Amino acid sequence: VGQITEPSYFRGLSAKLSLPALAGSAVLLLYNWKLLHLTADTQQKSQQLEDANKELLQLDELKSNFLSNISHELKAPLVSTKGYLDFILTQKMGPLNAKQEKGLKVARDNLNLLSRLISSLLDFSRLSGGAMKLRRRPYALKELIESCVESFHLQTRQKGKELNFVMNIPDSAPGVYIDADRIREVFMNLLDNADKFTATKGCITIEVKETIAEDEFVQVCVGDSGIGIPKEHLTKIFQRFYQVDSSSTRKYGGTGLGLAIVKEILEAHGCTIRVESEVGKGSNFIFILPIHRSFHPFMPDQSHLAFVKPQRTKLIEVIEDDPHITAVIKALLEEEGFAVIPAPTGIDALRIAKQHKPDLITLDIYLPDMNGFDLLSELHRDPQTQPIPVIVLSILLDKEKGLSLGAADYLEKPVDAEKLLDVVKRVSASLEGVPNMVDQIKQQFPSTQS
Amino acid sequence: MIGKILIIDDDPTLVDFLKLLLESEGYDTLDAADGISGLDLIHQQNPELVLLDYMMPNMHGLDVLRTVSRKYESSFVVMLTGKGSEEVAVECMKAGALDYVVKPFDNDRLLSVVRNAFRLRELELEKRKLHEQMQRNMEFWNEKRGEITRLLARLQSIASGAEAASVINEIRKLIE
Numbered sequence: 001v002g003q004i005t006e007p008s009y010f011r012g013l014s015a016k017l018s019l020p021a022l023a024g025s026a027v028l029l030l031y032n033w034k035l036l037h038l039t040a041d042t043q044q045k046s047q048q049l050e051d052a053n054k055e056l057l058q059l060d061e062l063k064s065n066f067l068s069n070i071s072h073e074l075k076a077p078l079v080s081t082k083g084y085l086d087f088i089l090t091q092k093m094g095p096l097n098a099k100q101e102k103g104l105k106v107a108r109d110n111l112n113l114l115s116r117l118i119s120s121l122l123d124f125s126r127l128s129g130g131a132m133k134l135r136r137r138p139y140a141l142k143e144l145i146e147s148c149v150e151s152f153h154l155q156t157r158q159k160g161k162e163l164n165f166v167m168n169i170p171d172s173a174p175g176v177y178i179d180a181d182r183i184r185e186v187f188m189n190l191l192d193n194a195d196k197f198t199a200t201k202g203c204i205t206i207e208v209k210e211t212i213a214e215d216e217f218v219q220v221c222v223g224d225s226g227i228g229i230p231k232e233h234l235t236k237i238f239q240r241f242y243q244v245d246s247s248s249t250r251k252y253g254g255t256g257l258g259l260a261i262v263k264e265i266l267e268a269h270g271c272t273i274r275v276e277s278e279v280g281k282g283s284n285f286i287f288i289l290p291i292h293r294s295f296h297p298f299m300p301d302q303s304h305l306a307f308v309k310p311q312r313t314k315l316i317e318v319i320e321d322d323p324h325i326t327a328v329i330k331a332l333l334e335e336e337g338f339a340v341i342p343a344p345t346g347i348d349a350l351r352i353a354k355q356h357k358p359d360l361i362t363l364d365i366y367l368p369d370m371n372g373f374d375l376l377s378e379l380h381r382d383p384q385t386q387p388i389p390v391i392v393l394s395i396l397l398d399k400e401k402g403l404s405l406g407a408a409d410y411l412e413k414p415v416d417a418e419k420l421l422d423v424v425k426r427v428s429a430s431l432e433g434v435p436n437m438v439d440q441i442k443q444q445f446p447s448t449q450s
Numbered sequence: 451m452i453g454k455i456l457i458i459d460d461d462p463t464l465v466d467f468l469k470l471l472l473e474s475e476g477y478d479t480l481d482a483a484d485g486i487s488g489l490d491l492i493h494q495q496n497p498e499l500v501l502l503d504y505m506m507p508n509m510h511g512l513d514v515l516r517t518v519s520r521k522y523e524s525s526f527v528v529m530l531t532g533k534g535s536e537e538v539a540v541e542c543m544k545a546g547a548l549d550y551v552v553k554p555f556d557n558d559r560l561l562s563v564v565r566n567a568f569r570l571r572e573l574e575l576e577k578r579k580l581h582e583q584m585q586r587n588m589e590f591w592n593e594k595r596g597e598i599t600r601l602l603a604r605l606q607s608i609a610s611g612a613e614a615a616s617v618i619n620e621i622r623k624l625i626e
Binding site: 083 | 544
């Protein structure tokens with residue numbers, strides 16, 4: 001009586017295990033079970049998170065694609081509209097009276113504005129995907145800036161606005177390691193801004209300043225003498241869709257994306273931008289670009305040889321009278337990281353060769369003012385230009401003659417893109433080495449030349 | 451008529467405009483709304499120049515371009531691209547386009563590209579003709595050289611003396 005009768009299924013167990021041990025196992029079992037549950041829970045949660053993340057990424061991509069598609073769709077109807085307007089304005093479809101002409105010009109100008117706005121929307125949709133792919137190559141900073149300024153002049157000339165332009169770029173401006181298309185956007189956006197907020201007769205400056213951070217970066221400044229930016233807006237102007245004065249959209253145009261694009265491009269290069277400004281006096285946008293210091297077998301560490309400038313991008317002079325062929329060759333060579341300087345006539349060609357001492361020349365034999373073969377011998381007669389290798393590009397099959405006059409190579413036109421690049425790379429690679437270095441030092445100390 | 455141009459673009463308004471612009475300069479025009487019918491027209495009409503849109507439904511402009519440059523040697527292509535990037539331009543030039551125009555374009559720019567394309571086409575065809583001629587000349591010469599070599603071998607077997615040998619040698623050098 002009063003004896004606790006164990007249930008029969010425990011009887012066998014209790015013979016082997018003491019009660020405390022049994023309790024311990026039970027707790028452990030419970031703990032394990034809970035842990036198992038918890039793990040399953042965590043796994044489920046992380047799966048959910050992962051799914052949510054995937055969805056977000058998809059949505060983001062969808063958004064970028066949507067923006068990009070819609071920009072393209074918006075742009076397509078502009079193409080024929082612009083075409084018709086321009087064509088009607090040439091009066092080839094019949095004469096226009098003054099009122100009609102004025103109205104059509106307003107329509108055309110606004111259409112051009114709309115087209116630019118859509119382009120910047122498109123740019124932004126490309127950038128804001130966060131996946132900005134940079135195609136970085138060594139590039140001559142001076143030439144990049146000069147070509148930006150040239151396109152900028154073309155744009156402003158049409159508007160008939162007079163601006164003073166000051167460029168302060170030393171010849172020793174270093175080579176930079178950048179995505180040239182993108183950095184070109186940076187300059188064009190900053191120049192557009194400077195132009196927009198500067199009245200006629202105002203002044204725009206571009207300056208390449210000193211290098212910083214142990215010559216890792218070079219400072220560049222784009223300034224203007226325009227209306228300036230009030231202090232309270234200075235920190236916000238790089239934000240998307242931000243405009244100092246909401247009425248400025250109407251007054252000055254623009255999407256409020258220009259500076260946001262500039263900042264994103266520079267940040268993708270690991271660079272920063274800041275602004276200094278005073279209302280009524282103007283603004284200075286100061287940013288940095290990474291310097292390219294190429295490895296040179298004879299100069300293991302260039303930083304100790306302060307008098308040797310960092311090896312610049314190879315400069316190629318393209319002597320060719322057809323602007324379209326020049327454009328093609330230029331695009332091809334720039335794609336490969338060469339800097340290109342075009343020369344449309346024989347006279348220009350000689351002047352440019354002496355002045356800029358390009359690393360390589362491509363020469364078309366048919367020139368408006370001179371026979372290409374004569375030009376070739378002229379280049380080889382002059383001690384200043386004699387060492388520059390010349391690649392002849394011609395529709396004439398006169399390889400023998402070209403080579404006998406000292407051409408480094410001879411290619412038939414129309415030139416095969418791959419072939420041209422091969423030859424240019426081969427010839428320019430053969431230039432590397434001691435003589436090049438000696439030349440560089442000579443350039444630094446012109447007095448030793450005489 | 452100063453030349454026949456085929457316009458391949460899926461935007462009918464733009465096609466209409468391009469026809470107006472090019473015809474006002476005296477060109478003959480044809481048009482197609484997509485790559486496949488465009489290729490058909492090239493096959494039938496053999497236009498000198500093709501203005502080809504880069505982005506089109508059902509056959510990408512680049513594929514059309516590659517087909518034209520491979521199969522229709524006397525039709526040359528100028529690309530119309532919607533994107534302003536140089537990458538696209540270089541891609542097109544590498545695939546055999548003569549030139550490219552970015553949309554929206556200036557009418558004058560388009561016309562000057564077209565004029566230049568016709569000029570380049572002439573030169574290219576001339577070059578091909580000369581090249582063929584040269585090839586034929588080379589073949590002819592190679593044949594003759596074979597004969598001369600055989601004759602020299604016969605001559606060597608029948609002529610004797612140092613002078614004969616030196617003459618044979620000189621002729622050998624000449625034809626090498």
